[in-house]
Amino acid sequence: MIPEHLILLSTRVCAGYSPFHQYLPPPFQVPTTPYLPKRAVECFRSSCQPSGRVGFLSKDLLASMRLTSIIQLAIMTLQLSLHVMLVLKELVSCASEKVPVPTAKPEFLTLILSGATAYISLKKLGALSEVEKVFVTAAAGGTGQFAVQFAKRAKCHVTGTCSSNEKAGFLKSIGCDRPINYKTEDIQEVLRKENPKGLDVVYESISGELFDLAINRMATKGQLIVIGFISGYQTATGIQPVRTGTLPAKLLQKSASILGFFLPHYLSEYKAAMKHMLEMCEKGELVCEVDLGEITPEGKFVSLESVFRAVDYLYLGKNIGKIVVELPHSVSSKL
Numbered sequence: 001m002i003p004e005h006l007i008l009l010s011t012r013v014c015a016g017y018s019p020f021h022q023y024l025p026p027p028f029q030v031p032t033t034p035y036l037p038k039r040a041v042e043c044f045r046s047s048c049q050p051s052g053r054v055g056f057l058s059k060d061l062l063a064s065m066r067l068t069s070i071i072q073l074a075i076m077t078l079q080l081s082l083h084v085m086l087v088l089k090e091l092v093s094c095a096s097e098k099v100p101v102p103t104a105k106p107e108f109l110t111l112i113l114s115g116a117t118a119y120i121s122l123k124k125l126g127a128l129s130e131v132e133k134v135f136v137t138a139a140a141g142g143t144g145q146f147a148v149q150f151a152k153r154a155k156c157h158v159t160g161t162c163s164s165n166e167k168a169g170f171l172k173s174i175g176c177d178r179p180i181n182y183k184t185e186d187i188q189e190v191l192r193k194e195n196p197k198g199l200d201v202v203y204e205s206i207s208g209e210l211f212d213l214a215i216n217r218m219a220t221k222g223q224l225i226v227i228g229f230i231s232g233y234q235t236a237t238g239i240q241p242v243r244t245g246t247l248p249a250k251l252l253q254k255s256a257s258i259l260g261f262f263l264p265h266y267l268s269e270y271k272a273a274m275k276h277m278l279e280m281c282e283k284g285e286l287v288c289e290v291d292l293g294e295i296t297p298e299g300k301f302v303s304l305e306s307v308f309r310a311v312d313y314l315y316l317g318k319n320i321g322k323i324v325v326e327l328p329h330s331v332s333s334k335l
């Protein structure tokens with residue numbers, strides 16, 4: 001049975017204070033007031049419409065609200081989750097630009113944020129070409145899985161990091177040439193031995209030590225694309241320190257570069273990306289792995305209450321593919 005509502009769980013959802021606030025462009029800059037996850041879930045519950053099919057909020061509800069209320073709602077509900085902002089923008093401002101999906105399957109949700117991020121960032125910044133060495137961190141996660149597949153499509157050699165043998169198996173199944181389970185292998189050693197000329201493109205979402213390590217293993221003219229910094233999200237400052245003291249010298253020595261990517265800055269590319277990814281899905285050329293939490297002791301992530309469990313699961317690094325929480329029944333709107 002197709003659920004009426006599905007929530008795509010971003011790393012930001014209910015994570016408490018979001019350090020991303022300060023980086024958002026107007027009109028999305030907001031006071032950095034922390035909201036408790038419980039409050040966020042309550043607000044979310046009162047904002048769902050029974051008519052919605054796939055997405056956070058129904059189109060009719062959004063159309064009837066002023067932009068300021070929508071922004072406020074987004075802040076209150078999901079701590080300015082990147083995904084919420086994206087969906088709101090798509091639904092409210094670009095209703096005619098929507099890309100239809102063939103069926104309401106959770107797999108398609110993975111494309112909205114994770115797939116689009118990997119697709120557009122690698123297309124616009126990665127300039128992938130054959131036989132390049134690509135290194136993807138959190139490769140078996142929601143976004144990483146797509147970076148691996150798009151790099152393989154461009155005929156690159158892909159190394160991906162993950163934290164279990166099961167994830168390594170999944171990475172193999174989607175074409176990753178060299179999954180590294182960092183719990184059992186030394187990433188630095190593997191890279192030094194197996195990529196002696198260095199990494200041409202690094203797709204980085206973890207930061208901290210892994211960022212430093214990747215910088216040290218860059219090839220001449222290598223590019224490191226920063227899409228996130230998850231190792232810091234649960235810390236007091238929201239970001240783990242990196243070794244920047246020697247960075248100018250390291251970049252100069254290799255003519256290397258670091259490029260940031262934030263999806264809302266590339267919305268003009270969004271529709272074409274979605275269209276292409278959906279075509280790839282139809283042809284069976286793209287795996288969209290979702291993690292519904294079925295293997296957790298409490299079972300599948302169902303209902304708003306299970307968002308807390310899903311967030312813990314995500315930060316424990318247990319997920320393979322994108323975590324999706326299912327809302328199986330209608331929730332009435334109080335707005």
Ligand SMILES: NC(=O)c1ccc[n+]([C@@H]2O[C@H](COP(=O)([O-])OP(=O)(O)OC[C@H]3O[C@@H](n4cnc5c(N)ncnc54)[C@H](OP(=O)(O)O)[C@@H]3O)[C@@H](O)[C@H]2O)c1
Binds near residue numbers: 138140232
């Ligand atoms: N720039 C953008 O526009 C944009 C858009 C979407 C997402 N993002 C970013 O992309 C990254 C991935 O997001 P996602 O939603 O797809 O998540 P995800 O990759 O599905 O899940 C996070 C994974 O990160 C790994 N990880 C490594 N160190 C971790 C730590 N200290 N705490 C928690 N997890 C850790 C874990 O896998 P292993 O330990 O097995 O590697 C975990 O499964 C995030 O940094 C997110 O902010 C950016």
